[in-house]
Amino acid sequence: MRSVNPSVSERATKIEHKNKTIPVGGIGKSGYVRMEFELDNNGKSILRNLDRRVPLIVQQALYFDEQMPELPCVYILSSGGPNVDGDRYRQEIILKEGSCAHISTGAATKIASMRHDHSALYQFISLAEGAYLEYIPEPIIPCRNARYFSETEIVVAPSATLFYSEIFLCGRKYHGEVFAYDLLSLYTHAEREDGQQLFREKMVIQPDKDCLTDTGKLHDYDVFANVIVLTPPESADELYCQTDAFIDNEKKLAAGITRLPNRCGLQYKVLGGETQLVKSAVREFCSKVRTIIKGRPVPKEFPWR
């Protein structure tokens, strides 16, 4: 397996760190998760290896998906509450040949208000031939003055399918926080095992500097979702044909789909006024992906989610 890059935070920021909080690397400041899924002797997909460090917790893999009972479903939780100043997280998700998994988080991830430093997440996702992963975490809520950097490195085999989604809110609206955060830097890139680069996307959002309400940026939307589907070209073509791009002014919801470079898959973007509508659109899209790849839809979401 390829060795993973050093933490994104080492190079992602020039923000001065003054040691007024628990220092970076202190106990509870460096969350770590490594999950390895593979097929057991009976051909069942299982979470074979798990390693973790506080504050991250991984729940036991459960097989509760009624449409796909062979799918191990895993929730990542944080015992520390929101991401705070100086937090560094690292998540490694490995799916071996033919295995499958569904990964989510227990609740929305808040990026707390920050004074001196930033919070960062580095993710490494690797899918071997024929693997299938749905990664659908709950939304991220950046609070006032939050600064958050993430890097997601994906290594995917040509016959594998990855559904990767992220949803970002404008802040805690109830507290009057609408794009009151300082900075979001979201970097996602994918390669083949031989190093061939498939695509890269870096989004940098600085509400103070950028005119987010400009036409073409977020305009009057408060929530945006970014979905990457890496899948073989024939599945991508089918999915592209089945998925509409639309702007629904009544619902205040818009979505668009495009083909990624190097025929590696698709990107689906959703903008909305309300979180629930955007979440539903992402889930509906995931259901289309699963139907094409596995022949079965995603079941109805739990009412408490």
Add this chain to the structure above:
Amino acid sequence: MERILNLVRLLQFSDSAFPTGAFSFSNGLESATEHGIVCDSETLREYVRTMATQTAHTDAVIAINTYRNHKKSDYEGICRADKMVVCYKLKEESRAMSIRMGRKMAELACRLCSDMMLKRWLTDITGGQTCGTLPVAQGLTFAACDLSESALFCSQLYGTANIILGAALRCMRISHYDTQQILFSLNTHFETLYQEAREMKLENINTFSPEADIFTALHEKGKKRLFMN
């Protein structure tokens, strides 16, 4: 002070009549006007500002990098940048536009000026060794003609703004006076954007225009069109 010859060549390369096919694209404006989102002078000005900023933080960084690599005779660096453009242009229509216009510009530039690196690059495009994207073609052309880095940047941003404003005249109710006022007011931001772009490393190329991405997606999927996809 810029030489007269350089100024004239800057005007030539930035002219909408320069035959790279820019007039056939609208950068998503067609869908934005169809859905009534870009509907007047103010919303059009915002949209042009959004797209000009995206150009400054993506294609302009590549073009400047290419320009500098031409000066250093680093051909490998130029090909790496070319490959990178394809990887960060996630919208199919934008990729197609960049490759189509890049090739046209390379062909034209090779006829206009004699430059070994440009010729080698065009040969590699023809042979399928490299993609031939627009920002790389622009960087090479400006370096080959010994125009300045800042002139290259101005030409790119002016081009982005002009494509959209030209398209606006054809697909929404707006006058030439309005489009020229928009261009005139936005030009004042170019200096700040240039300072950002010239300092930016390739790994920091970034973009954030989700609504514009959806406009482009609508255009890709749509059947009605004045402009190409």
